[in-house]
Amino acid sequence: PKYVYDFTEGNKDLKDLLGGKGANLAEMTNLGLPVPPGFTITSEACRGYLREGGLPDGLAEEVETHLEALEKGMGKRLGAAEDPLLVSVRSGAKYSMPGMMETVLNIGLNDESVQGLAAQAGDERFAWDSYRRLIQMFGKTVLGLEGELFEAAIDDVKRRKGVVSDLDLDAADFRGLVDTYKGIVREQTGGDFPSDPREQMRQAVQAVFDSWNAPRAIIYRRQERIPDDLGTAVNIVAMVFGNLGMESGTGVAFTRDPGSGQQGVYGDYLQNAQGEDVVAGIRNTVPLQRLGEIDPESYRRLLEIMKTLEDHYRDLCDIEFTIERGKLWMLQTRVGKRTAAAAFRIATQLVDQGLIDLDEAVGRVSGDQLAQLMFPRFDAGAGRPLIAKGMNASPGAAVGRAVFSTERAKELAAEGEDVILVRRETTPDDLAGMIAARGVLTSRGGKTSHAAVVARGMGKTCVCGAEELEVDAKGRRFTAPGGVTVEEGDVISIDGATGEVFLGEVPVVASPVVEYFEGTRTGKGTDRERDELVQAVDRLMRHADERRRMAVRANADTPEDAARARRFGAQGIGLCRTEHMFLGDRRKLVEDLILAESPEERRAALDALEPLQKSDFVGIFEAMDGLPVTIRLIDPPLHEFLPDLTALSVKLALAGDDATPRDRRLLGAVKRLHEQNPMLGLRGVRLGLVIPGLFTMQVRAIAEAVAERRAAGGDPRAEIMIPLVSAVQELEGVRDDAEKILAETGVEALIGTMIEVPRAALTAGQIAEAARFFSFGTNDLTQMTWGFSRDDVEAAFFSRYLDLGIFGVSPFETIDRSGVGRLMRLAVEEGRASRPDIKLGICGEHGGDPESVHFCHEIGLDYVSCSPFRVPVARLEAGRAAL
Numbered sequence: 001p002k003y004v005y006d007f008t009e010g011n012k013d014l015k016d017l018l019g020g021k022g023a024n025l026a027e028m029t030n031l032g033l034p035v036p037p038g039f040t041i042t043s044e045a046c047r048g049y050l051r052e053g054g055l056p057d058g059l060a061e062e063v064e065t066h067l068e069a070l071e072k073g074m075g076k077r078l079g080a081a082e083d084p085l086l087v088s089v090r091s092g093a094k095y096s097m098p099g100m101m102e103t104v105l106n107i108g109l110n111d112e113s114v115q116g117l118a119a120q121a122g123d124e125r126f127a128w129d130s131y132r133r134l135i136q137m138f139g140k141t142v143l144g145l146e147g148e149l150f151e152a153a154i155d156d157v158k159r160r161k162g163v164v165s166d167l168d169l170d171a172a173d174f175r176g177l178v179d180t181y182k183g184i185v186r187e188q189t190g191g192d193f194p195s196d197p198r199e200q201m202r203q204a205v206q207a208v209f210d211s212w213n214a215p216r217a218i219i220y221r222r223q224e225r226i227p228d229d230l231g232t233a234v235n236i237v238a239m240v241f242g243n244l245g246m247e248s249g250t251g252v253a254f255t256r257d258p259g260s261g262q263q264g265v266y267g268d269y270l271q272n273a274q275g276e277d278v279v280a281g282i283r284n285t286v287p288l289q290r291l292g293e294i295d296p297e298s299y300r301r302l303l304e305i306m307k308t309l310e311d312h313y314r315d316l317c318d319i320e321f322t323i324e325r326g327k328l329w330m331l332q333t334r335v336g337k338r339t340a341a342a343a344f345r346i347a348t349q350l351v352d353q354g355l356i357d358l359d360e361a362v363g364r365v366s367g368d369q370l371a372q373l374m375f376p377r378f379d380a381g382a383g384r385p386l387i388a389k390g391m392n393a394s395p396g397a398a399v400g401r402a403v404f405s406t407e408r409a410k411e412l413a414a415e416g417e418d419v420i421l422v423r424r425e426t427t428p429d430d431l432a433g434m435i436a437a438r439g440v441l442t443s444r445g446g447k448t449s450h451a452a453v454v455a456r457g458m459g460k461t462c463v464c465g466a467e468e469l470e471v472d473a474k475g476r477r478f479t480a481p482g483g484v485t486v487e488e489g490d491v492i493s494i495d496g497a498t499g500e501v502f503l504g505e506v507p508v509v510a511s512p513v514v515e516y517f518e519g520t521r522t523g524k525g526t527d528r529e530r531d532e533l534v535q536a537v538d539r540l541m542r543h544a545d546e547r548r549r550m551a552v553r554a555n556a557d558t559p560e561d562a563a564r565a566r567r568f569g570a571q572g573i574g575l576c577r578t579e580h581m582f583l584g585d586r587r588k589l590v591e592d593l594i595l596a597e598s599p600e601e602r603r604a605a606l607d608a609l610e611p612l613q614k615s616d617f618v619g620i621f622e623a624m625d626g627l628p629v630t631i632r633l634i635d636p637p638l639h640e641f642l643p644d645l646t647a648l649s650v651k652l653a654l655a656g657d658d659a660t661p662r663d664r665r666l667l668g669a670v671k672r673l674h675e676q677n678p679m680l681g682l683r684g685v686r687l688g689l690v691i692p693g694l695f696t697m698q699v700r701a702i703a704e705a706v707a708e709r710r711a712a713g714g715d716p717r718a719e720i721m722i723p724l725v726s727a728v729q730e731l732e733g734v735r736d737d738a739e740k741i742l743a744e745t746g747v748e749a750l751i752g753t754m755i756e757v758p759r760a761a762l763t764a765g766q767i768a769e770a771a772r773f774f775s776f777g778t779n780d781l782t783q784m785t786w787g788f789s790r791d792d793v794e795a796a797f798f799s800r801y802l803d804l805g806i807f808g809v810s811p812f813e814t815i816d817r818s819g820v821g822r823l824m825r826l827a828v829e830e831g832r833a834s835r836p837d838i839k840l841g842i843c844g845e846h847g848g849d850p851e852s853v854h855f856c857h858e859i860g861l862d863y864v865s866c867s868p869f870r871v872p873v874a875r876l877e878a879g880r881a882a883l
């Protein structure tokens with residue numbers, strides 16, 4: 001294979017092979033922009049190297065050929081004594097991994113060529129500065145030495161000279177530093193800094209390859225879900241010098257504000273410096289606009305190039321550039337990262353500029369970004385004493401008193417206090433504390449740590465891995481940099497979207513996007529940024545709605561939830577659970593039903609429940625008038641409605657002979673109904689078959705509610721859903737009874753079933769003969785397909801499974817395509833084959849997960865149903881899936 005591509009040979013679509021940096025350097029070269037010449041060693045070469053533990057055959061020769069061509073083009077030889085060519089060796093993977101991989105500048109300098117460079121440039125100081133930088137970067141990244149060794153040496157020189165800025169160091173100082181640095185290398189490695197330029201380059205290339213497997217790179221990839229086997233490309237680029245005096249410099253620029261999306265000139269510039277100085281923050285940069293005064297011609301040219309790049313990439317670009325004695329060079333560009341708000345605004349701005357169409361604009365924003373915009377936020381205008389920054393593990397803005405143990409979290413929460421649970425890291429023992437807390441803060445662990453996984457699962461705000469914090473759980477306090485100590489009970493605020501931790505209470509503001517969906521905010525207010533955001537969201541949501549093939553429904557059990565879901569754009573209810581309707585005061589009626597010893601007693605209990613059920617349904621039909629409402633008949637095991645065994649036993653023991661007969665009978669029932677494994681026990685359709693009249697009571701309540709709404713002029717559309725079916729025979733009996741009742745009341749309703757037991761998916765063709773619709777209950781289906789108890793496993797071992805790479809994301813968050821997904825696909829095919837007009841939907845949590853929404857689109861579902869708050873996310877992703 002061809003392992004090396006000249007910049008003139010590549011283009012931006014070759015990121016797999018050339019990495020992002022190399023592909024874009026090639027693209028800019030071919031656009032005629034001023035890019036220093038160079039070439040890229042492919043990621044395929046890197047993969048070969050990592051696999052075989054040595055450079056692939058032929059690579060060295062190919063590199064040499066390209067290097068010679070580069071030398072010829074430049075009219076200089078790498079590291080030659082007279083007028084040396086210098087190069088940088090730069091890593092660049094397909095996905096950018098900021099700060100994870102290595103780059104070495106000024107390759108080619110040694111004791112001879114440094115003289116030639118000085119003579120050519122007419123600047124001794126510059127040449128020795130470049131040389132010491134080479135040894136420093138090479139020492140750090142290729143030889144693996146501590147950067148502090150070199151920094152301490154330069155600080156030492158400054159201190160002895162009584163200066164603070166490296167601009168105050170002269171040629172002699174840098175020359176002295178070169179000697180010191182060489183000494184450090186010898187002392188630490190037992191060998192000399194390599195003076196042969198080609199050897200320097202060879203070692204640097206190898207170091208870049210090796211950096212792919214550095215521990216921090218591995219951790220980063222796991223967090224960002226970047227595959228481990230991509231490898232990195234390496235770019236060899238002729239050096240241009242920003243450290244050639246005050247007419248030279250280096251900077252970064254964005255074509256628009258990555259925070260707000262606003263067009264303008266954003267960036268930083270540093271005179272007389274090389275690239276890494278800007279990031280290292282050793283001197284203060286100036287805002288990019290100042291370049292207009294410092295070097296108007298380069299500034300003008302830079303703005304022109306920024307425009308060219310935006311028009312060409314049709315997106316926000318970020319840029320690295322260097323000015324060498326008044327000549328501008330482009331060193332990097334890429335489509336830039338941005339905040340969620342900026343993503344929406346930029347996408348619509350580009351439509352207005354005619355650069356992209358609405359389809360592409362919808363493709364450029366994501367449901368995750370929309371979800372981020374829907375969380376409440378801390379007021380950016382308020383004073384925010386930042387004390388630490390960790391990882392943004394689970395979004396949201398939480399304020400509360402710091403507590404350091406699960407017990408205190410529960411105690412204070414029980415007293416009505418908002419608390420933030422602070423731990424070094426969490427374990428399954430902290431679960432109750434996490435539930436009691438508004439948010440969770442840890443000082444250890446990444447985005448797959450226990451705290452992060454569990455918090456995301458619960459939708460709880462979490463900042464994890466705030467390493468600067470010293471958590472002293474025993475002492476009930478933590479300390480932050482700058483001598484800040486937070487004791488138990490002190491109020492802190494954590495931002496799960498940014499990872500920031502603040503001291504005290506930061507005011508929270510509602511999301512303008514939620515206000516827009518609620519109908520309480522339009523895009524015509526007084527706050528320009530918020531208005532533009534709302535307009536952008538409105539426009540892209542409308543287009544997504546136009547595009548999508550799937551409908552979006554909500555899971556809602558109350559008229560209030562139904563109404564909110566409707567405001568958020570739900571086109572019906574995909575799951576209305578009926579069990580909560582049996583709690584509270586009605587618990588007694590359910591007990592009566594369970595305790596009934598004769599048909600008459602049972603009849604009486606059901607008769608008492610029926611009108612209550614009916615009124616529940618009337619409210620929901622009213623809120624969803626004209627739209628389908630899928631009502632699931634009772635699903636959980638009945639003992640969930642009975643008192644706890646231990647509590648009841650104690651009560652009876654205390655009462656002794658005075659115990660009521662009812663309590664005695666209840667105890668008997670509790671014991672009789674006790675199950676080892678209730679999730680696999682007497683629930684769902686099994687209840688309907690075992691307890692005569694229970695399901696028919698519910699069906700009658702639905703039918704009568706429909707009749708009542710219709711009499712009132714409404715348009716109720718009921719769908720009756722039977723849960724936990726495994727065999728068509730289970731469904732048939734229940735369906736026949738239900739149809740009889742519907743016929744009696746003169747009401748029409750679809751009768752269908754959930755597909756949530758693997759056997760139901762496997763026999764979907766038969767089940768479809770008795771079901772007018774299927775709704776995939778992917779929570780249970782995942783639980784039963786993997787054999788994972790959903791209430792236990794996340795806390796117990798999922799973070800370990802994620803670390804081991806058994807899955808990249810919890811199968812309860814995103815549908816496991818190859819396992820659970822395969823069952824779904826099968827059920828869709830066989831269901832449709834036996835009943836072509838069968839309606840197909842999903843009502844598990846996955847219905848609001850972007851990845852899973854795309855999967856549902858792919859397998860041809862008619863709708864997804866999710867919690868009301870996720871409805872906009874599902875609408876957007878269903879639109880994107882259809883592009």
Ligand code: ADP
Pocket residue numbers: 036087088089090091099103105237238239240241242274275276320321322331332
């Ligand atoms: P990163 O991926 O960490 O940004 P880069 O490979 O872009 O690393 O290089 C680090 C710094 O060195 C950047 O500021 C870059 O602009 C600068 N740089 C890289 N190659 C050259 C070169 N040939 N001439 C001048 N500066 C360079």
Ligand code: MG
Pocket residue numbers: 320332
């Ligand atoms: Mg860079």
Ligand code: MG
Pocket residue numbers: 723756777779780
């Ligand atoms: Mg279920």
